[in-house]
Amino acid sequence: MNNKTIYDYIIVGGGLAGMLLAWELLEKEKSFLIYCDSEPASSNVAAGTWNPVTFRRMIPTWRAQEMIDKMLEVYPKVEKKLSVPLLSMIDVEKIISNAQEEEFWKKMALSEESKDFLESILQEITINEETKKLGVVKKTGRIDLPKYVKKSKDYFHNIGNIVFDTFDYSLLKISKNSVKYKTIKASKIIFAEGTYVENNPFFNWLPFKPVKGDILTIKSSDLNVRKIRKKNIFILPLGNSTYKIGATYHWSDKTWKPSEKAKLELLEKFEKISSCTYEVINQESGIRPATHDRRPFIGEHPVHKNVLIFNGLGSKGVFLGPLLASEFCGFLDNKGQIHPEVSVARCFKKYFKPRS
Numbered sequence: 566m567n568n569k570t571i572y573d574y575i576i577v578g579g580g581l582a583g584m585l586l587a588w589e590l591l592e593k594e595k596s597f598l599i600y601c602d603s604e605p606a607s608s609n610v611a612a613g614t615w616n617p618v619t620f621r622r623m624i625p626t627w628r629a630q631e632m633i634d635k636m637l638e639v640y641p642k643v644e645k646k647l648s649v650p651l652l653s654m655i656d657v658e659k660i661i662s663n664a665q666e667e668e669f670w671k672k673m674a675l676s677e678e679s680k681d682f683l684e685s686i687l688q689e690i691t692i693n694e695e696t697k698k699l700g701v702v703k704k705t706g707r708i709d710l711p712k713y714v715k716k717s718k719d720y721f722h723n724i725g726n727i728v729f730d731t732f733d734y735s736l737l738k739i740s741k742n743s744v745k746y747k748t749i750k751a752s753k754i755i756f757a758e759g760t761y762v763e764n765n766p767f768f769n770w771l772p773f774k775p776v777k778g779d780i781l782t783i784k785s786s787d788l789n790v791r792k793i794r795k796k797n798i799f800i801l802p803l804g805n806s807t808y809k810i811g812a813t814y815h816w817s818d819k820t821w822k823p824s825e826k827a828k829l830e831l832l833e834k835f836e837k838i839s840s841c842t843y844e845v846i847n848q849e850s851g852i853r854p855a856t857h858d859r860r861p862f863i864g865e866h867p868v869h870k871n872v873l874i875f876n877g878l879g880s881k882g883v884f885l886g887p888l889l890a891s892e893f894c895g896f897l898d899n900k901g902q903i904h905p906e907v908s909v910a911r912c913f914k915k916y917f918k919p920r921s
């Protein structure tokens with residue numbers, strides 16, 4: 566940290582959400598100071614993949630093409646700035662379950678809505694002596710998210726924009742046009758703490774629905790998977806005979822510790838879609854900052870307009886984050902609106918109780 570005490574923004578949280586905001590603000594030549602502690606973060610375990618298609622209906626997800634366009638603008642810029650490779654365009658291949666699903670895939674792959682995202686010709690593979698069809702999704706890929714976050718934090722540390730400390734909410738003083746935290750003054754403060762938002766007295770009333778996920782790393786010399794293979798779980802090839810197998814979704818377990826039950830669940834599903842020898846070399850877990858309606862929470866506090874939130878990226882942070890961070894920073898600059906589907910304003914009436 567440098568000796569500066571006046572900033573445009575304070576950012577609390579140094580995961581994907583905080584880093585996306587920091588890069589946007591840097592580009593806009595705004596001054597900011599990030600507070601980040603060393604608690605476990607969802608971004609540090611995420612596989613970092615994206616898939617713009619919902620398999621239930623075989624249609625593109627919300628604003629899919631806009632999200633892709635922004636991702637492919639934002640991540641390569643960061644790669645260049647950090648001089649590290651982070652992005653890989655790698656296809657997703659879905660194992661088709663049955664003839665009905667095959668027919669539906671083929672129909673949707675020719676439809677106006679989905680033709681840019683689904684390959685119409687299915688491929689064949691043999692798994693456990695059974696022939697299976699594979700459908701390939703286009704415009705998919707992966708960011709090495711733990712590396713993105715670590716290298717971004719190193720970068721902001723080197724230029725004096727990050728403090729490695731826990732932000733103490735009780736010390737925040739809010740006045741009409743500024744906020745003050747210890748000796749630091751800023752025009753606005755943005756909270757981006759992932760699931761730790763539960764400790765945040767300004768936004769802990771929002772209906773988050775955190776979901777724990779476990780993920781395994783395995784080594785296998787005879788698992789011949791080159792794309793991201795999906796069916797209930799994913800197999801993500803990392804190179805060097807190493808693969809990530811993930812991920813589970815558990816809503817009741819609120820601990821950050823890897824669970825044996827989750828490991829067994831993943832391996833059972835894995836063995837149904839593979840026939841190889843393997844060794845589990847790592848297991849990690851994290852808690853995704855998901856929300857009740859699966860849309861992020863972005864915008865101003867209902868009372869304190871200079872206290873804001875950028876959170877709720879759920880299980881799709883890599884995909885949603887760049888466009889939403891860019892639109893949010895446009896809003897901060899009075900150059901645009903927050904999309905109503907992600908604006909926190911949608912929760913004011915039902916969930917916010919002003920202090921009397």
Ligand SMILES: Cc1cc2nc3c(=O)[nH]c(=O)nc-3n(C[C@H](O)[C@H](O)[C@H](O)COP(=O)(O)OP(=O)(O)OC[C@H]3O[C@@H](n4cnc5c(N)ncnc54)[C@H](O)[C@@H]3O)c2cc1C
Pocket residue numbers: 577578579580581582583600601602603604605606607608609610611612613614615730731732733757758759760761762777778779780811812813849850851852853854876877878879880881882883884
């Ligand atoms: C197993 C698993 C697999 C996943 N796979 C994918 C995937 O393939 N693709 C995808 O897009 N997403 C995936 N995700 C989801 C992804 O991790 C999230 O969307 C994203 O990383 C959330 O980022 P975040 O910054 O909001 O939260 P986090 O990454 O949790 O970061 C929050 C940060 O804020 C800091 N913090 C909190 N409170 C304070 C405080 N008071 N003071 C200082 N610092 C504070 C924490 O220390 C932490 O560093 C996965 C998640 C899990 C668990």
